[in-house]
Amino acid sequence: MSAASTTPRAAVSARQLAWRRRRETLRRGWAEFRQHRAGLVGLGILVVFVVVALAAPLLASSTDISVTRAPGGVLEHPSSTYWLGTDDSGRPVLSLLIWGARISLLVGLTATVISMVIGTLVGLMSGYFEGWGGALLFRVTEWFLVIPFLPLAIVLATVLGRSLFNIILVIGITSWPATALLIRSQTLSIKERPYLERARVLGAGRSHQIGRHILPNVMPMVFANTTLTVAIAILTETTLSFLGLGDPTRVSWGTMLDQAYSVGAITTGSWWFFMPPGICVILVVLSFTLIGQALEDVVNPRLKARR
Template identity: 55%
Template sequence: MTTTTPPSGGATALARARRRASVARFWRSYRSHRAGLVGLAGLALIALLALLAPLLVGSDVQNVTDAPGGPLESPSAEFPLGTDQFGRPLLGLLLWGARISLAVGLLAAALSVAIGTLVGIVAGHYGGWFSTVLMRITDWFLVMPSLVLAIVLATVLSHSVWTVILAIGVASWPTTARLVRAQTLAVESRPYIERAKALGGGHAHVMTRHVLPGVVPLVLAQTTLGISNAILTEATLAFLGLGDPTVVSWGGMLQDAREAGAVSSGHWWYLAPPGIAIALVALAFTLCGRAVEAVLNPKLGVAK
């Protein structure tokens, strides 16, 4: 009996072809969700404006010593969104603030999901007393209000962007851990896991090569939904004066507006742009997350 040796790189090429086909199927399903497309288009536009901020409004827009306008000017042809108390154009600050708010949201959500995924897979795979201890720790973080915990961490640590990212990520991982553990238990009950163990697959091999691919769809959906929460939390921390005072963010703009008395003096143009921007970005990420969740789990029956 003769055997045919597969060509060199054949397995790799086949794996790449399957991944491309999987991505194509995902995109075809995603395109059928109009709300998800609207959210994705909105995020793409906001991200593009944020990346082009240095070209569109210049890098000196944050300078308080050489501001081009007067304090708290109302919207005009020269300043479409008005100016702040230092005379800086709010449109430029809004574009620069998008860079920080989006970056913090993405990195904080990634950190939160990474911690939750690690804890969930380890707890679901090993089981026993070790899983019980991990879940009790998770429950303690779960019952602790995440915003309160983030405020405590941001207060104790130095005020910087990385502190805000760390505070949000550490405070918001328990929900992901619970979901991933449940999915891990479901994946571990499948026959191919038993075959992998019988063939000598160790714990690391089973968790990384078999369990992790099984929970990735859930992790992806949780990430897209968690970004909007991270952006809202960052804005809250900045509004409370716990953000990085050296950078411009949407929450920081709201804090500056409060300190400038924009609420009592009726300077609505100082409050409205960052508030609306936060709401729109959170809505866009939520729409994308719901669409991703519906594509990866068609049983949800989410309306298109």
């Protein structure tokens, strides 16, 4: 009776201890992250864009981005009425920027989640399992690394068609190999550590070793790599949309650049049409890059020793 009653308490206390350690690790990580001024600047820029994207219905009317209900004239200069002027359909460029932030961030984040899931699973499996299975996954990863990323994405986007889902899918399934290679190298290193050998001796199965020992140790590298992959995904979405492979029914910064190029905004001097979306892309990519570099220093202390 007493042994049965103490077992759940011991399990609860062990669980609480594990959560306490995780919270303490996150607290230390945040304290180290705050020491990186560039990382904080990148986080601040990203927060601004995320707030703008979430508050788009409050900041700009959805009717302003409709071609048939555009309120302004064609390519009007910036004024007190239209702070960033209008496009070739009479839509306010500022409204297009605000609503375009939603699509660009959505594509970048969703495609990155797909890329991280595929890359992490392939990296874990190819690094942990020996024999033909792991070798086959490693060869597939190498094959994807050899093929140029952008031409492959262009071909897939052309074949699948112009839609938001297809763009997300194309970016997700073409940007995972670098993550898989990173996770594989980490898995090979962790697999040789004493605590994993001790777990094998005590009878831990493969799923237990991967889920309880290897995956938690590679997750910091996954999170650090995620921020850099988001930047690549946003740039890829912008490139594909600029090439006319984006979703024509959705407003994104890439489709704005494509439309500005199509109507000759550069040659006519309509800088307010093509410069704002380009600057927004640069700022968001820069923010993710700064955050990623700061997270790399946090999760990899050896980088700090080299610097």
